[in-house]
Amino acid sequence: MFRWVTLTLTTTVGRGLRIWIRYGRRIRSTGTTLAPTWQAETAAALAAASIVFRSRDPAYSRLLLDRAVKVFEFADYHRGAYSASLHSAVCPFYCDVNGYQDELLWGAAWLHKASRRREYREYIVKNEVVLRAGDTINEFGWDNKHAGINVLISKEVLMGKADDLKSFQNNADGFICSLLPGIAHPQVQYSPGGLIFKAGGSNMQHVTSLSFLLLAYSNYLSHANHAVPCGEMSASPALLKRLAKRQVDYILGDNPLAMSYMVGYGARYPQRIHHRASSLPSLVTHPAHIGCKAGSRYFLSPDANPNVLVGAVVGGPNSSDAFPDSRPFFQESEPTTYINAPLVGLLAYFSAHP
Template sequence: MPNGPGQACFASVYGFYPVMFFHVVEFNWSILWNPMTLFLVIKSTTEFLPTLLHPQQESKMAPKSHSLLGSFPAIGVAVSLLLLLFVNPISCGGHDYQDALRKSILFFEGQRSGRLPPDQRVKWRRDSAMHDGFSVGKDLTGGYYDAGDNIKFGFPMAFTTTLLSWGIIDFGRNMGPELKNAVKAVKWATDYLLKVTTVPGVVFVQVGDAYSDHNCWERPEDMDTIRTVYKIDGSHPGSDVAGETAAALAAASIVFRSREPAYSRLLLDRAVRVFEFADTHRGAYSSSLHSAVCPFYCDVNGYQDELLWGAAWLHKASRRRQYREYIVKNEVVLHAGDTINEFGWDNKHAGINVLISKEVLMGKADYFESFKRNADDFICSLLPGISHPQVHYSPGGLIFKAGGSNMQHVTSLSFLLLAYSNYLSHANKVVPCGETTASPALLKQLAQRQVDYILGDNPMRMSYMVGYGERYPQRIHHRGSSLPSVQAHPAHIGCKAGSRYFLSPNPNPNVHVGAVVGGPNVSDAFPDSRPFFQESEPTTYINAPLPAPATGIPVSPSPQYYNENPQFPLHDHHLHGHQDGAWSSGLFDCCSDCKICCLTFWCPCITFGRIAEIVDKGTTACATSGAIFGLLASLTGCGCIYSCLYRSKLRQQYMLPESPCNDCLVHCCCEACALCQEYKELESRGFDMSIGWQGNVERQNRGVAMPTSTAPVFEGAMSR
């Protein structure tokens, strides 16, 4: 388990033969492989095997028994210890969210452009792009490279700044010692945004020619490509990028309000001026700048949402009535309710509705009630099991939206889930979704499941945050990370000379700690390869929303089973009316369903195998689990020592009580009844037990078109 506490839940044996009591305890993995454990396994097995092979040599003093276990006491210890070594543990360890928080913020230091400060922690980076803006007579050094290239795109950089600021505003109190680093990350961006907005009526929105840059593979310290400066003005409007820049400056002004009051006022004043420019000269920047920004960061969804977004942040930062009136007046004109389940650098609709809804939930602004309804609709569209044409889940449980760099959707939507959960919780409200209800706890849980997927609870058993856990992407699509550092290779590496590093199968020499890559495809597959940039490239706007979920999620035990398909969600009683902490049937209701009762009586291995496959979400086949159960039952008479583990797993997944007693006592005393109860529990939650895990997934996703991934080369355009 990546960066877990180093412990796992395991079954340990208590008591004596013939009855063995299993108890779930925290166990240190290193103990499993010490010499004494292995000695006990070998000793017990060697004592048992001769007796099994030569039963006539059995001691005449031994009591008679009709079971193998009765004849051979050593088998109980042998089987139990072998299970201890080889059976998958029941997880009770969680992720180290504080470590994930630290690394997600550290990532931004590896993306810095310009002269690096003395306290720079990412040591493989050096000063770069020190003459940016020289061609237009301005100092445009600083800021962030957006991704794995060496371009400074203003649109995603401004969105990154807004999200980092929002995270600090709502969750900064939980960041502990990392708060100061998060604030530094915001200031590195706002210092640059102040530079690009120095001239009234002008915003410099990009530094660097994307085509020439993307045709090279070189370190930012070695850049010799064209550093063209692109701007918007009254004749070449860009309300989208200007509106986002105003939002970023306004949000950051709140961050610095008590820390640096003078700097905060400067940010807010500049935000007011930039927003006025954006609103007065309306138009999309991609229409003004054409191929300079398209297809890289082309505004597909229009500029209207950025105007509302900018006004919303100015209203929050300044509390001026004019921005409230602007929002109310332009709500319909600027399409506030459009594409409600989108949120990213190009589409702010869901973010607008969640941000403004806070005032409604706090009882301060009934005139924004329509935004609250839009926010509720957005939340309902994300709930697993509720069909929505734009939101799908991978078999492993990851939110998936068509297009490139899917993790940008995962982190930004998780951020909104968590933020709205907090707003609802403070207002003591829930979200009505037709016949179901989404509680704040459910929203937080959905966000946690996405973050846990990123950190390693996924089919690849890989952390998609570089440097977190034992297994993470090694060949990310990132120039600075994949090329030797200046310290290791002082000589200049030219434009095409870097191609051999791009094509190399070797891991990147510089570990870009904290970088979250684009992530797996819709089938949960991940090619750890630089040419697959949509999967392997990190971006600032993927990381920007992540510090908030890493601080806003309680550090509680998180299931280590990666394979949680949200079509059948954890705690899905929130959605389907199950009572919290209650089984859908009683332990002795086995005869209420004759079909299940007969199946379990005559073929318990089939009943158990089906349960195990669903509980393990397809990683354990029905036939395999059933065979192990049958073998243990026939050899030892105690198949319960295996089946009780799955009762514990099932209870963990659905927060069911340990009733009427310890799980293994239930199985040892009432095996058939326990299996029937568990089988019916899964059926009540929507599973067709006869078709297995994959069959249920296919049934849920039937009719949904899934896009496929291609393998572009670095010379190609990076449409995001």
């Protein structure tokens, strides 16, 4: 039975098209909406965080889990895509193209892992088909959680604890096979220099997120003493780990251009990234207002950005390993949080396991 709870979940959005046209200092607007996609994502994050703090701060861990449960209940009750009510603010750049269904499964999977409550396992089994768990199994990112769902749930199957969730392992195995070099797949390719490449913009988001899942599944397989059969090939834990590390090495400079795609790292890195705060003069050097169209001179300037955004990872090279290092080529030169976030996990692991 649904229980009403009082929660405040604030989301700040920028009006994408207006901001895109106006290359000036950032403007923001807020909107109030029922956004189950964001709420289910928040529930997943809170549940995951509760695991992190379970032994170090049990009281805080319980609080996080309690909030995760309530936020998930709200998201599940108010099903729908956030772009239905925020279309003018989030589209065309961040429309909820993939829908809300995968986020609900993602939230339930993390709640099951964090709470061990049977109700979430039953929710996953009951909604596997309704919420399209098997769709687009080789996608994982800000708008699509399918591959992550399958990998996360597969751990229990691999350890012999959840045979009723076997279909998720089958999906995860299919995802892994689709990423192996030498196996033809219509959606995943490799550049001549060895970089994972998927059609669409900001390719490095796919590189970091898919590599993170490769590493996670490698660890699950290792604990289960298992490998993934892929036709005539077999994907061992060691192979998956090497594939993930190869992508990290490419990002940090081991590539045909000998360029680090992390700003501020290495001898050579992108100088003209598509980022307003990095490319516009600071308030210290230019305290005056920059008008609506006045930012174009900085956008089109051939000069390097005056403010180095250390640590930011850009969209990266194209399928031929070429990189223009130019602000107008935003798909290659724009950094995003959803590129950096999975990379932090990869770097943390390989730093601890050189």
